[in-house]
Amino acid sequence: MEEEDVTKVELNPKKVKKRPFYRFFKRSVDIVGSGAGLVLLSPLFGYLAYKVHKEDGGPVFYSQERVGKDGKKFKIYKFRSMVPNADQMVEELEDQNEIDGAMFKIKDDPRVTKIGHFIRSHSLDELPQLVNVFKGEMSLVGPRPPLPSEVEEYTEYDKQRLKVTPGCTGLWQVTKRNDANFDEMVELDLDYINNSGFFYDMGIIFKTVGVLFKPNSGY
Known part of the structure; x- marks a missing residue:
């Protein structure tokens, strides 16, 4: 018997389809938070x-x-942290992938620029995603939005993480982040969905703000 089968999280349907008040407040916080962030952080945007x-x-x-909620595709925005032709270099670096499962990550990725290393370690490269949040394509808190190529490798169990709006940050990002493999990331995302709530979301947001001042394992 495989150990990972024992730890699988059962998604609570009520946490996905109902809870209208929570969804209303979550979206309200997203609009206010992303709008205020884009204005207040504009000097930092200019510097970066x-x-x-x-x-x-x-x-x-x-x-x-x-890929966002219910499999809907959208364009995500980031500060560029890699060389301009980074996407064309994926195939030749495939054998160096350090994350098991449907993800591609290299700790000492040769494509990352000097400023890219800095903004990634502090999660500053993610700030432009506030635009995605304001547009409703993402939320401040939720599962990481995957690439279409990653979703092609998903099992039906993995696809459960696509039942909610993806987020700029989440339980995975403020706990294990790149120290976790793909299966652990899925478990953390489903655990978040099952336990999500206003105060839980705010706790994750405050932890994320701390990453801006204290680098984590992001790469």
Whole structure:
């Protein structure tokens, strides 16, 4: 018997389809939080944009197709932390992937720029996703939005994490992050969905703010 079968989380349907008051407050916090963040952090956005462009003259922002709630695809926004042709280099680096399952991660990724290492360790590269939150494509808190190629490898169990709006941060990001393998990430996401609530979300947001000042295992 495989150990991972023992720890699988059973998703509570009520936590997905009902709870109208929670969904209302969650969306309200998303709109207010992302709007305020875009305004208040605009000086930081300008500084980071300058640093990213100055390093190699490439584009400041990076957009990529991701899969959101119920399998709906959208474009996610980030500060560019890799060389401009990073996507074309994935195939030649495939054998260096350090995350088991339907994910691609390399701790010492040769594609990451100097400023990219810094903004990734502090999760600053994720700040432009506030635009996605304001548009309703993402939430401040929720599961990580996967790539379409990752979803193609999902089991029906894994696809449960697509039943809610993806988030800029979540339980996985503020606990194990890249110290977790894919299966552990799925378990943490489903655990979050089952236990999600206003105060739980706020706790995750406050922990995420702490990452801006104290680097974690992000890469």
